[in-house]
Amino acid sequence: MFVKKNPWKTTAITVLLSFLFSAPIQAAPADKDPVTIAIIDPLTGPMAGVGLPLVAHMKFEAERLNAEGGMDGHPFRIVGLDNKVSPQESLVQLQKAADDGIRYIVQGNGSSVGSALIAAIDKHNRRNPGEEMLYLNHGAVDPVLTNERCSFWHFRFDAGSDMKMNALTNWIKDQKDIKKVYLINQDYSFGHSVSSMAREMLKEKRPDIEIVGNDFHPLAKVKDFTPYASKIKASGADAIISGNWGQDMVLLAKNLADFGIDAPFLTYYAGSPGTVTQVGDRGVDQIYQIYGYYGDTEDPEIGQRQKDMYAQTDWDYFLFYPRLTTMMEMLKKAADQTGSVDPVDLAFAMEGMSVDMDTGTYTMRKEDHQIQQPMVLSVMKDNMPYGAEGTDFNFAKVAQIPAEKVAMPTTCKMRRPSRD
Structure with missing residues (x-):
C-alpha cells in the first residue's frame, strides 16, 4: 500500500x-x-x-x-x-x-x-x-x-494536439510490444481530435496495431472511472492513450492504478495537479507524458x-x-x-x-x-531530485523529439491588419 x-x-x-x-x-x-x-x-x-x-x-x-x-x-x-x-x-x-x-x-x-x-x-x-x-x-x-x-x-x-500525437506515435512505432491500444478521451472537440489523430497516425506508422477501444466521456462530470477501467482491462490493451486533463486525468489515472492495469498509460497531461499523489508508486514506469517539459533538469x-x-x-x-x-x-x-x-x-x-x-x-x-518546439516523452519515477507535490516522484525524460520532428503543416490563411 x-x-x-x-x-x-x-x-x-x-x-x-x-x-x-x-x-x-x-x-x-x-x-x-x-x-x-x-x-x-x-x-x-x-x-x-x-x-x-x-x-x-x-x-x-x-x-x-x-x-x-x-x-x-x-x-x-x-x-x-x-x-x-x-x-x-x-x-x-x-x-x-x-x-x-x-x-x-x-x-x-x-x-x-x-x-x-x-x-x-x-x-x-x-x-x-x-x-x-x-x-x-x-x-x-x-x-x-x-x-x-x-x-x-x-x-x-x-x-497542438496533432503535434503531440505526431511526437507520441513516432515513439510508439518503435515499441514492437505494443500491439493493442485503447483510446479514452473527453467528449468535446479536443478529445475527439486526440482520438482521430491517434487512429490516423497509428494506421500510417503502425498498421499492425489494433484499436481495441475508443471511449469518450463527459468533461468534468465523471466521479468514478471504474467502469472504464474495467473495460480497458478486459480489452487486453498493451497501451492506453488519453488527452484527459484536470480532474478527469487525476481520477482516470487513479482508477487505472486501482485496477492494477500495468499497460503503459500514454498521456498529454499526466502532470495535472494531483495525479502524482493519487497514484504514487503505482505510477512509476507506467504513466507517461508527452509535453514540452519534464520533471527533472x-x-x-x-x-x-x-x-x-x-x-x-x-x-x-x-x-x-x-x-x-x-x-x-x-x-x-x-x-x-x-x-x-x-x-x-x-x-x-x-x-x-x-x-x-x-x-x-x-x-x-x-x-x-x-x-x-521540441517535445519530451517522460515517465513517472521515484527518488527524483526535484519531487512533485511534496513527494519524491516526478517525470523523467525518456526521449526528446526535436522541433522539426514535431511540426505539422497548417492550412491557415492569415489576415493581418494594416499598419498604416
Whole structure:
C-alpha cells in the first residue's frame, strides 16, 4: 500500500487564495504603468485544480520578470477571472476585461472556450480600432484553432494536439510490444481530435496495431472511472492513450492504478495537479507524458525555481505550466525590442520570434501563430531530485523529439491588419 510522503494538500486552494487574488505584484526597477494580463480559466468548481496553479505560476514568474524590468519597463500585472470552463461565462469575463481596459487575455483549459474567445476578440478588434486585444493561448490545443479558425489576434504557446500525437506515435512505432491500444478521451472537440489523430497516425506508422477501444466521456462530470477501467482491462490493451486533463486525468489515472492495469498509460497531461499523489508508486514506469517539459533538469537555476515556487504556492513549476514562462518571456522580448506594450506592435513582433528555454528553442511560426518546439516523452519515477507535490516522484525524460520532428503543416490563411 502506497503511503504519501508529503500529501498534496486538499486545502491548497484555500491556502492560495490570498496569494492569487492579493494586490498586484510590483516591479523592482520598472516605473511605468503596469500591463494587466487577465487569465480566463476555471478558478472554482471541479477544474479549479488546473486554473489556480496557472494564476500562481504567472504571478510567480511576474515577480522574477518584473525584477528584470518587466515589459519595456512596464510591470506585469496578473488578474484571474473565473470562467468555470464555460464558453458562455468566458465571454462574460472577456467583456469585463474589455470594460476594465485589459488588452491581454490568457486562456487554455478547453478548446471550446478557445474557439469562442477567438471569435469574440476578432469581433471586438474590428469594432474597436486602437483598443485591440490579444488572445494568448497556453493550452487549448485543438488543431482547428491554428488552421481554419486561425486569427492574427491569437497566439498558441502549447503544441497542438496533432503535434503531440505526431511526437507520441513516432515513439510508439518503435515499441514492437505494443500491439493493442485503447483510446479514452473527453467528449468535446479536443478529445475527439486526440482520438482521430491517434487512429490516423497509428494506421500510417503502425498498421499492425489494433484499436481495441475508443471511449469518450463527459468533461468534468465523471466521479468514478471504474467502469472504464474495467473495460480497458478486459480489452487486453498493451497501451492506453488519453488527452484527459484536470480532474478527469487525476481520477482516470487513479482508477487505472486501482485496477492494477500495468499497460503503459500514454498521456498529454499526466502532470495535472494531483495525479502524482493519487497514484504514487503505482505510477512509476507506467504513466507517461508527452509535453514540452519534464520533471527533472540539469539546470540548477530551474531546479531552484521549482523549489521556490512550491514553497511559496504549494504548486509545482515543472508539472503543468512551464509554457507560461515561454509566453511571458516572449512578451517581454517583444516589448523590449519594440519599445511598446501595444498589442498590435507586440503581435507583429512575436511573428517568427524565438526564445531559448531550458529544453530548447521555441519559435512562433508566422503563418499560423503556432509555437514550434521540441517535445519530451517522460515517465513517472521515484527518488527524483526535484519531487512533485511534496513527494519524491516526478517525470523523467525518456526521449526528446526535436522541433522539426514535431511540426505539422497548417492550412491557415492569415489576415493581418494594416499598419498604416
